[in-house]
Amino acid sequence: MTDAAWIAVDWGTSNLRVWALDAGGQAFAAHESDQGMGVLDRDGFEAALLTLIAPYLTTDRTLPVLCCGMVGSRQGWAEAAYLTTPCAPPDGQAATRVPAKDPRISVLILPGIKQISPPDVMRGEETQIAGYLATNPDFDGVLCLPGTHTKWVHISLGEIISFQTFMTGEMFALLSKQSVLRHGISDGEFDQSRFDEGISDALARPQSIAAQLFGVRAGALVADLQPSEARARLSGLLIGAELSGARPYWLGQNVAIIGDGGLSKLYRTALAAQGVDATAVNVTDTTLRGLTAAYESLKEKV
Amino acid sequence: MTDAAWIAVDWGTSNLRVWALDAGGQAFAAHESDQGMGVLDRDGFEAALLTLIAPYLTTDRTLPVLCCGMVGSRQGWAEAAYLTTPCAPPDGQAATRVPAKDPRISVLILPGIKQISPPDVMRGEETQIAGYLATNPDFDGVLCLPGTHTKWVHISLGEIISFQTFMTGEMFALLSKQSVLRHGISDGEFDQSRFDEGISDALARPQSIAAQLFGVRAGALVADLQPSEARARLSGLLIGAELSGARPYWLGQNVAIIGDGGLSKLYRTALAAQGVDATAVNVTDTTLRGLTAAYESLKEKV
Incomplete structure (x- = not known):
C-alpha cells in the first residue's frame, strides 16, 4: 500500500471527508463519514478522525493532517480565528495547531474569513476559493458557492474583497x-x-x-x-x-x-x-486543490 | 352548575379550545388542550373533544358542537369544503356535519375559504372575520390576522374580496x-x-x-x-x-x-x-363571537 505523506480534511457541519495523499501530492484514497461538526462534542473530533485515517497511521513518524471547515469554529475541535476581508484566502501559515492526544498525527486547521460590515462569515469556502485561484490565478470577478449557506464572493487581484x-x-x-x-x-x-x-x-x-x-x-x-x-x-x-x-x-x-x-x-x-x-x-476537486495549496505553503511548519 | 346550550370549538393545528355557552349565549366556561389537528389521526378527534366537554354531556339530550379551524381540513376530523372568494364569511348553514359516534353530541364544522388566483386558503380566520364583522358590520378596509400563517384580507360590503x-x-x-x-x-x-x-x-x-x-x-x-x-x-x-x-x-x-x-x-x-x-x-374574543354568529344562523339545522 502507498504511504500517505499527509491527510487533507474537509470537515463541515454535516460531513467529514478525508483524502490520503502521497509524497507526489496525489490523492490515492478518499473516505467519508457523517461525523460532522454538528454531531460531535469537543472530545469526539479526534476519535472521528482516527477512525477514518487508521490505515495510514504508523508509529515511526507523525502524519500531517490539514483541515478546513466548521471544525475550526467555536463549536468545533479548536477555534481557528478568522481572517478579515479584504484578504487573500488563508495559506498554511495561518493555520491553528490542534492539541491532538495521539502522537501519530499533527493536526492543523485553516482559519475562516469574516467581514465586519455588513457582518458575515465563511468557514470552508475560503479553501474552495484558494483551490479555484490555484488554477485560475488571474480570475477577476464573482464566485458563487451554492449550498446550505450560499456565498457570493467578489474576487479581485487574488483577494476576497467582499462577500454575502x-x-x-x-x-x-x-x-x-x-x-x-x-x-x-x-x-x-x-x-x-x-x-x-x-x-x-x-x-x-x-x-x-x-x-x-x-x-x-x-x-x-x-x-x-x-x-x-x-x-x-x-x-x-x-x-x-x-x-x-x-x-x-x-x-x-x-x-x-x-x-x-x-x-x-x-x-x-x-x-x-x-x-x-x-x-x-x-466543489470536491476544488476543495482538495485548496487544501493542497495550503499544505504546500506550510510544509516547514508541520 | 349551569347547563350548556351548545359548545363552541376553535380547533387549530396546535391547540384545541372549547367554550360552554348557556341558553342566553354567554360563555360560562372555557377549556384548552394541546390536542390540535397536527397530533391527531382521524379517529382521535372525538375522544380529544369528549375529554374537554365531559362536564357538559347529558344522556337526555344532544349537545350541539360547532367547530372552526383546521379540524375541517383534509387531515382533520372531516373535510369541510371551502367557500370561494369573493364571499361573505360562512354562516352556520354552510357547516359540514361530522359523523360522531357518541349520541350525546351533534358536531358541525364550518368551512374554510379558498382563493383560486393566486391560490390561497384559510381555515379558522374566516370565523374570526365573521366575529369582527358581527360587531363592525360596516367595516370597509383590510384585516390583518397575524400568526403562524399571517393573513391580509380585503373586506368590502361584508365580503372577503381577496386575501394573501x-x-x-x-x-x-x-x-x-x-x-x-x-x-x-x-x-x-x-x-x-x-x-x-x-x-x-x-x-x-x-x-x-x-x-x-x-x-x-x-x-x-x-x-x-x-x-x-x-x-x-x-x-x-x-x-x-x-x-x-x-x-x-x-x-x-x-x-x-x-x-x-x-x-x-x-x-x-x-x-x-x-x-x-x-x-x-x-383574537380569542373575536373567534368566539364568530362561532356565536354562525350558531345563531344554524339553530334550526342542529
Whole structure:
C-alpha cells in the first residue's frame, strides 16, 4: 500500500471527508463519514478522525493532517480565528495547531474569513476559493458557492474583497421537510418549467417571498400543484429571491460557480435566463486543490 | 352548575379550545388542550373533544358542537369544503356535519375559504372575520390576522374580496429554533430598537431577506449581537419583509388587526412607523363571537 505523506480534511457541519495523499501530492484514497461538526462534542473530533485515517497511521513518524471547515469554529475541535476581508484566502501559515492526544498525527486547521460590515462569515469556502485561484490565478470577478449557506464572493487581484451569505439551502431543507409545505412536496423527476416559473416569480416580486412560499401549499390544495412540481417551484422561488438580492454580485460580472453538479446546474440555468453565462467547477476537486495549496505553503511548519 | 346550550370549538393545528355557552349565549366556561389537528389521526378527534366537554354531556339530550379551524381540513376530523372568494364569511348553514359516534353530541364544522388566483386558503380566520364583522358590520378596509400563517384580507360590503397569506410566523419558529440562527438566539427582554431596525432594513431591501437572516448569525459571531437582540432583529426582519410584500394591502387603507396581544402590538408598531394607525382586537374574543354568529344562523339545522 502507498504511504500517505499527509491527510487533507474537509470537515463541515454535516460531513467529514478525508483524502490520503502521497509524497507526489496525489490523492490515492478518499473516505467519508457523517461525523460532522454538528454531531460531535469537543472530545469526539479526534476519535472521528482516527477512525477514518487508521490505515495510514504508523508509529515511526507523525502524519500531517490539514483541515478546513466548521471544525475550526467555536463549536468545533479548536477555534481557528478568522481572517478579515479584504484578504487573500488563508495559506498554511495561518493555520491553528490542534492539541491532538495521539502522537501519530499533527493536526492543523485553516482559519475562516469574516467581514465586519455588513457582518458575515465563511468557514470552508475560503479553501474552495484558494483551490479555484490555484488554477485560475488571474480570475477577476464573482464566485458563487451554492449550498446550505450560499456565498457570493467578489474576487479581485487574488483577494476576497467582499462577500454575502444567503440561507437559501437551509431554508429549502427546513421548508420542504419541516414546514406545512412538506405535506405537498415529494422527490421525483425535477420539473424544470416549475423551477423556471419560481425563479421568474421571485425575481418579479422578491418582497412577497413569504406569500409565494405559502402559495406552494395553497397551490397543492386548490390548483392541483403536484408534489414534484411543488418541490421544483419551492427551489425556484428561493433561488430566485436570492438572485434578486445578489444582483449587485452577478449583474454584468464574470461569474464562476463552485458547487456540486446538481445545484450548480440550477444556478447556471437561472443565471443564464438573466443573461449571465457562468462557468462551473466541481466543489470536491476544488476543495482538495485548496487544501493542497495550503499544505504546500506550510510544509516547514508541520 | 349551569347547563350548556351548545359548545363552541376553535380547533387549530396546535391547540384545541372549547367554550360552554348557556341558553342566553354567554360563555360560562372555557377549556384548552394541546390536542390540535397536527397530533391527531382521524379517529382521535372525538375522544380529544369528549375529554374537554365531559362536564357538559347529558344522556337526555344532544349537545350541539360547532367547530372552526383546521379540524375541517383534509387531515382533520372531516373535510369541510371551502367557500370561494369573493364571499361573505360562512354562516352556520354552510357547516359540514361530522359523523360522531357518541349520541350525546351533534358536531358541525364550518368551512374554510379558498382563493383560486393566486391560490390561497384559510381555515379558522374566516370565523374570526365573521366575529369582527358581527360587531363592525360596516367595516370597509383590510384585516390583518397575524400568526403562524399571517393573513391580509380585503373586506368590502361584508365580503372577503381577496386575501394573501405569509408564512412569517412559521418561518420565525423554524429559523429561531431549528436553523443555524438558534445558536445566537434566546428569549429575554424584547429589544424594541433591534426590532425596529429589522423592520426598517427589510423594508429597505426585502429582496435580501435570506442574506439579512444569515446576518443575524454573523452579527452574533463578529459584531457582538446579543441573543435577545438577535431574536428581536429576526422578528423585525421577517415582519418587515412581510410588510413590504403586503404593502398593497395596507398602504392608505383602514387596517384592523385581529391577533394575540403581543403579536398585534408588534404589527401595530411596525405599521405606525409606516404611517398607518391600525386598531387591534383580541383574537380569542373575536373567534368566539364568530362561532356565536354562525350558531345563531344554524339553530334550526342542529
